[in-house]
Structures are given as structure tokens and as C-alpha cells.
């Protein structure tokens with residue numbers, strides 16, 4: 001197990017015209033379970049392949065602890081990788097498929113048997129060990145692939161690229177918790193690629209959010225939800241995502257149209273900002289309050305467990321998530337309050353401050 005350090009690592013498939021992974025400096029710490037989360041095409045697979053050595057990055061250096069591995073091929077990196085679709089020897093039994101990575105490395109027979117049985121039991125493959133892999137359905141084959149990735153005790157890291165895509169949804173939950181269990185047991189460094197926020201948030205100690213080839217934020221699930229550092233994180237995590245409302249900072253006060261909605265927490269230069277607040281934290285008040293802003297209700301989604309109240313602040317949509325069974329009506333005007341500790345300010349999509357209570361500043 002080692003820290004995996006990327007120093008200025010970036011990759012372009014077209015000679016530097018565009019970057020699939022923009023040059024980044026970043027450390028994956030030993031023994032942690034990471035989710036690498038981002039939309040299709042943002043560079044997740046490219047980044048994994050750079051770590052495993054399938055791709056040599058266009059720029060930058062890679063270190064496993066203090067050892068530079070930038071030019072070292074996959075075989076010399078001691079990494080296990082699991083791909084989106086099964087990679088198996090179809091004519092071999094499940095047992096032999098699981099044993100293969102160990103036999104290849106001349107692990108003693110007894111130890112091989114112990115590891116194969118341990119992993120197959122955890123993944124629910126123990127009754128299938130004698131079965132030929134070709135005779136399993138795609139989902140089971142993928143679980144065997146997963147097992148092959150997890151069977152080696154001594155690896156620098158296990159990289160999983162959307163490993164549960166072809167697996168039955170009901171099994172996914174079970175397998176994810178198994179993976180967590182295996183991680184606790186082996187202490188492998190795990191990097192689990194997904195574009196599914198639920199998958200990322202339930203699996204990882206730390207979620208690394210990738211957008212357009214760059215890491216925009218990394219943190220524990222709660223941190224990404226409660227304290228997004230980038231507008232993209234606000235949109236991508238949460239359902240529905242964070243509301244964004246254009247505003248203006250004037251003399252330390254944040255204004256939406258003519259309404260003061262709060263003060264700024266820091267010495268933010270005056271000028272335009274965007275307010276970011278999640279639907280969960282928008283409060284609807286009946287009477288005009290200060291700080292607050294008038295909003296026209298445009299519709300209500302009754303979700304059963306809660307309501308989503310859709311409004312317009314000027315021309316900007318803002319959703320409030322409220323308790324179920326509210327009596328708000330379309331075409332009425334309500335007042336929205338943005339709580340100071342849960343509302344952030346963004347410039348160029350990056351968080352530049354937070355909303356503070358007005359404390360007598362601004363207009364009443």
C-alpha cells in the first residue's frame with residue numbers, strides 16, 4: 001500500500017489541443033476508499049488508466065510513495081484494475097479465474113486457496129467455484145471480475161471503473177456493502193469510478209468530484225452536500241441540485257433585485273455574484289420579511305415524503321423542498337429566506353464567500 005501522488009499530471013489525446021485530464025497535483029492516500037465521481041466524458045477512465053499505467057500522461061510525474069513510476073508499465077505497478085465489463089477467461093472455472101492473478105505471482109498454493117475462498121465467500125460465489133465462467137450470466141461474470149481485482153492482498157491500489165454497471169440493481173447494494181467490508185478487512189487503497197452520486201456517497205470515505213478534466217472538490221459526502229466549493233458540485237450532488245440566483249454585492253450587502261438577502265462573510269469586492277442555496281434550506285415565509293425576496297409560485301410537485309415548491313425570483317427558478325402536503329398555490333407570491341449558514345456566494349463558479357446575517361445593515 002502506498003500514497004499515490006500525481007505531480008502536474010495531465011493528458012491530451014490530441015497533442016495538447018484539448019485536455020481529457022487537465023494538469024493536476026493530487027495525492028490518493030494509502031488505505032482510503034475513494035469514489036471518483038463525475039459526468040460522462042469528464043476524464044474518469046483516463047485518470048484511472050494513468051494511475052494503472054495503461055496510459056502514459058502527456059505531462060507530469062506519478063509517484064507511489066517516493067518511487068517514481070511515470071514510465072513504469074502496468075505490470076510493474078502492482079495495481080489491480082476492474083473494468084466496466086467482465087474480463088475473464090471464459091473456459092476456466094470461477095476458482096481458476098480467481099486464482100489466476102495469484103498463480104501469476106507465484107503465491108504459495110495454500111495461500112491461494114485461502115484467498116480464493118475468502119473472496120468468493122464475501123462475494124457470494126462460493127457455490128459456483130467449479131462452474132465454468134462462460135456459463136454464468138453477465139452480472140455474475142462481473143462479480144468474478146470484481147473478485148479477481150480483490151483477491152491479491154498486496155497491491156498498491158485497487159481501481160474500479162464503474163464495476164457494477166452490468167450487475168442487477170438489487171445486487172448492487174449488496175455488493176457495494178461487501179466492497180466496503182472487504183476494504184475494512186484488507187485496507188486496500190480503493191478508487192471507485194462512478195457517475196452515480198448515490199453510489200459514490202454510500203461507498204466512499206472521500207468523494208472526489210471531477211468535472212471537465214479537473215478535480216473541483218473532494219471531501220466526505222456530507223461536506224459536498226452542505227458546503228459545495230464549486231457550483232458544479234452544488235448541481236451534480238443533491239436531487240434536485242442547488243439553486244443558483246444572480247445577485248449583487250453592494251457595500252457588504254447581498255442584493256437580489258431590490259431586496260437585501262444578507263451580508264457577506266468576508267471582504268468580498270463589490271460586483272455580481274451568484275447565490276447558491278440547496279432546496280432543502282430555502283425557507284418560505286408567508287409575510288414579507290427582511291432579509292428575504294419575493295417569489296412567484298409556479299407549481300408544486302408532491303413527492304409523497306415531501307413537496308417541491310417551484311418558484312420564480314424575477315426570471316430565475318428557485319425550488320424549495322418542504323414538508324409534504326403544503327397549501328402553497330400556483331400564481332401566488334411568497335417570500336423566500338436564504339439561511340446564512342447554508343447559503344454560499346460564487347464567482348466564476350467557484351465559491352467566494354457565504355451569506356451572513358444582515359445585523360441591521362441594508363434596507364429594512
Ligand SMILES: Nc1ncnc2c1ncn2[C@@H]1O[C@H](COP(=O)(O)OP(=O)(O)OP(=O)(O)O)[C@@H](O)[C@H]1O
Nearest residue numbers: 013020021038039040041042043044045046047195
Ligand atoms: N482513446 C481516446 N482517444 C481520443 N479521445 C479520447 C479517448 N478516450 C477518451 N477520450 C476523450 O477524453 C475525454 C475523457 O474521456 P474518459 O473516457 O476519460 O471519460 P469518462 O469520465 O471515463 O467518461 P464515461 O463516464 O463516459 O466513461 C472525453 O472527451 C473522451 O471523448
Ligand SMILES: [Mg+2]
Nearest residue numbers: 044045046161
Ligand atoms: Mg469511463
